[in-house]
């Protein structure tokens with residue numbers, strides 16, 4: 658499967674991490690061709706084959722991978738050995754300090770976030786779209802890693818994966834008003850009576866406020882580059898999902 662790596666996280670020998678692209682799988686149109694989500698209408702046999710291809714690429718057992726039923730919430734799940742591939746907790750963030758349990762977040766325009774605390778050996782994944790970002794799912798996950806593992810924000814490496822950017826994410830005035838009211842006017846862009854939102858600006862403001870310093874932005878707009886990534890907006894909603902994956906070895 659065709660993946661892209663985080664520059665930050667590739668320096669740590671005790672983890673593996675990647676973001677997938679839409680290439681290197683077996684799914685057919687409109688899920689061509691590396692869709693990893695079961696809920697979007699794709700043939701489940703093809704989705705399972707894509708998961709197996711990714712497991713081989715990343716060198717883990719597919720049954721040990723934990724993914725989520727993502728609901729644009731601020732709900733976080735602490736993962737341990739009782740979870741399996743078929744558990745699928747309903748939440749938007751996963752955290753663990755257990756080795757050999759790959760954590761996965763899926764997305765098509767929302768920001769997939771990978772977290773790694775190299776001091777306390779703990780990892781996390783976060784699904785942060787507009788609603789999740791405004792509900793502070795990312796800072797809440799970092800605080801949860803503090804409570805569970807003793808992580809401090811300055812110890813956590815954060816990678817924001819491919820997602821729709823302020824160039825392409827047009828919003829209406831009520832969302833703009835909500836964004837402004839919650840304290841993120843910098844995330845808004847106005848052009849020819851249109852309003853655009855950059856979710857990663859919100860996430861970076863939240864990280865800075867918490868004291869997270871180690872932040873990497875992949876900086877690939879999924880709508881501009883929907884030939885490389887699935888994009889809910891650019892692909893007119895009928896599309897697959899890419900993923901961010903992180904594993905503590």
Ligand SMILES: [Zn+2]
Pocket residue numbers: 821822823824825878879880881882
């Ligand atoms: Zn764009």
